[in-house]
Amino acid sequence: MEFGPESAEVLQQILRWRRDVRHFRTDPVPEDVLERLRRSMDFAPSVGNARPWRVIRVRDASLRLAVRDEFERCNQRAADQYDDATAAEYRRLKLAGLDAAPVHLAIFTVTDPTEGRGLGRQTMPATLRQSTAMAILALWLAARAENLGLGMVSILDPARIERLFDAPEAWEFSAYLCLGWPEFTDDTPLLHRVGWQEDQPTEWQER
Numbered sequence: 001m002e003f004g005p006e007s008a009e010v011l012q013q014i015l016r017w018r019r020d021v022r023h024f025r026t027d028p029v030p031e032d033v034l035e036r037l038r039r040s041m042d043f044a045p046s047v048g049n050a051r052p053w054r055v056i057r058v059r060d061a062s063l064r065l066a067v068r069d070e071f072e073r074c075n076q077r078a079a080d081q082y083d084d085a086t087a088a089e090y091r092r093l094k095l096a097g098l099d100a101a102p103v104h105l106a107i108f109t110v111t112d113p114t115e116g117r118g119l120g121r122q123t124m125p126a127t128l129r130q131s132t133a134m135a136i137l138a139l140w141l142a143a144r145a146e147n148l149g150l151g152m153v154s155i156l157d158p159a160r161i162e163r164l165f166d167a168p169e170a171w172e173f174s175a176y177l178c179l180g181w182p183e184f185t186d187d188t189p190l191l192h193r194v195g196w197q198e199d200q201p202t203e204w205q206e207r
Contacts, residue, residue: 014141014144014145015141017144018140018141018144019149020150020151020152021097021149021150021151021178021180021182022097022151023097023100023182023183023184024097024100024101024102024149024151024178024180024181024182024183025100025180025181025182025183026100026102026180027102027180027181028102029102029103029148029179029180029181033146033148034103036142036146037139037142037143037146037148037179038055040138040139040141040142041053041055041135041138041139043138044131044134044135044137044138045131045134046131046134046135047121047124047127047128047130047131048115048117048121049115050113050115050121050128050131051113051115051131051135052109052110052111052113052115052128052131052132053107053108053109053110053131053132053135053136053174054107054108054109054110054171055105055106055107055108056105056106056107056108056165057103057104057105058104058105058106059104063164063165064098064104066164067098067104067106067153067156067161067164067176068098068099070156070157070160070161070164071098071153071155071156073157074155074156074157075155097151097153097178097180098153098178100180101151101178101179101180102179102180103178103179103180104176104177104178104179105176105177105179106161106165106173106175106176106177107132107135107136107173107174107175107176107177108132108162108165108167108171108172108173108174109128109129109131109132109171109172109174110128110170110171110172111125111128111170111171111172112170113128129172129174132174132175133174136152136174136175136177139177143179147181148179148180148181148182149179149180149181149182150177150178150179151177151178151179152175152176152177152178153175153176153177153178154175156173156176158172158173159173161173161176
């Protein structure tokens with residue numbers, strides 16, 4: 001199958017509008033849409049076809065609350081590491097996704113998968129984590145194509161999350177994702193809008 005210029009333009013639009021969403025409506029996401037998103041991860045590239053990602057859909061209210069408490073603990077510790085002015089600016093970056101997003105996903109990477117039989121990762125085991133990252137990106141782009149938003153909660157202690165989910169020893173916590181309908185969409189990243197950090201263009205060096 002060949003794709004025309006219009007397909008490339010649509011992909012560029014999806015990439016531009018794939019933004020970390022922090023404010024969600026509470027409306028549920030239909031199960032058939034979630035099934036399409038689940039299948040999108042099946043097409044993600046992975047080293048040796050190891051497919052090391054494992055996904056937990058977090059439905060239990062007490063478990064969600066425990067994640068929320070862990071976020072609050074880590075968020076306070078993070079703020080304490082800045083000077084007063086930066087800490088105040090940091091605290092203005094509100095993360096409401098944990099409260100409102102209808103779908104929560106905990107993503108783990110299996111560090112010794114039997115799938116793939118070690119192909120391609122014996123010298124670069126980090127490619128397992130990279131494979132999980134590509135699966136998350138596939139999910140993220142597919143969500144945006146469905147007009148959904150996705151936000152990644154990075155202010156969490158991986159070891160505590162692994163214990164919270166009673167993860168097997170070989171499961172390494174990779175990401176906690178909030179998924180749902182965004183309250184609003186904007187192709188300008190939040191950190192740009194609030195003046196925290198501007199993008200630097202990607203440069204390709206030559207050697």
